[in-house]
Amino acid sequence: MVNAIRSYPFEGKLPPKPVVALTGRSNVGKSSLLNRLVGRSVAAVSRQPGRTRKIWLYEAEKAFLWADLPGYGYAAVPETQRHLWLQQNIRFLETVRPVVCVLVDSRLPPQQLDLNWVARIERLALPYLILATKADTLSQAQRHHQRRILLEAFPRAVWKGFVSARSGEGIQEMKVWIYSFLHSYGKSLL
Numbered sequence: 001m002v003n004a005i006r007s008y009p010f011e012g013k014l015p016p017k018p019v020v021a022l023t024g025r026s027n028v029g030k031s032s033l034l035n036r037l038v039g040r041s042v043a044a045v046s047r048q049p050g051r052t053r054k055i056w057l058y059e060a061e062k063a064f065l066w067a068d069l070p071g072y073g074y075a076a077v078p079e080t081q082r083h084l085w086l087q088q089n090i091r092f093l094e095t096v097r098p099v100v101c102v103l104v105d106s107r108l109p110p111q112q113l114d115l116n117w118v119a120r121i122e123r124l125a126l127p128y129l130i131l132a133t134k135a136d137t138l139s140q141a142q143r144h145h146q147r148r149i150l151l152e153a154f155p156r157a158v159w160k161g162f163v164s165a166r167s168g169e170g171i172q173e174m175k176v177w178i179y180s181f182l183h184s185y186g187k188s189l190l
């Protein structure tokens with residue numbers, strides 16, 4: 001059972017659970033990954049960047065809520081709209097303080113926008129994972145190459161992994177990792 005609960009800013013109270021947020025550039029595969037993670041097509045997906053226009057929260061796990069965010073860096077919406085999305089994403093990080101999944105396209109070198117986003121997350125002292133998406137499209141050689149690049153570009157990520165919403169690669173590992181992380185993170189906050 002998956003409840004798409006509400007969009008941010010919230011009305012009323014949220015369940016008192018930590019939040020794990022899926023963030024990244026437009027079209028990197030956030031909503032597709034969310035659907036795979038919860039095992040149902042609850043979030044809208046599109047080939048066109050800029051599909052997700054609000055921050056949506058989903059209640060699918062016992063221990064935490066998932067959040068699916070609008071992407072950053074989509075050039076085909078007006079600058080003012082992009083700015084608004086970014087401001088709202090930042091406010092969400094500041095107020096909700098989620099564990100942040102930063103999705104990066106596994107076929108591309110680290111993008112400046114991703115590095116800027118990670119720098120913001122680090123300034124807020126939030127834990128973040130790097131998830132290299134669309135891994136089903138990579139050859140073994142590309143994967144090897146990309147692994148090295150990601151290790152160098154994001155040394156302070158608490159976890160890194162290849163994921164694919166299409167093949168399911170990395171999904172279970174990622175979930176197991178998040179559960180165990182929240183377990184110890186929750187304790188460390190006490």
Ligand SMILES: Nc1nc2c(ncn2[C@@H]2O[C@H](COP(=O)(O)OP(=O)(O)OP(=O)(O)O)[C@@H](O)[C@H]2O)c(=O)[nH]1
Nearest residue numbers: 026027028029030031032046050051052071165166
């Ligand atoms: N090959 C492959 N394509 C994928 C995968 N995940 C997503 N895609 C494709 O990437 C495109 C964008 O997917 P979305 O999930 O809508 O991306 P998003 O990051 O939520 O995009 P915005 O909401 O616009 O920011 C779609 O055409 C998906 O079919 C994957 O694991 N493998």
Ligand SMILES: [Mg+2]
Nearest residue numbers: 030031051052
């Ligand atoms: Mg989306």
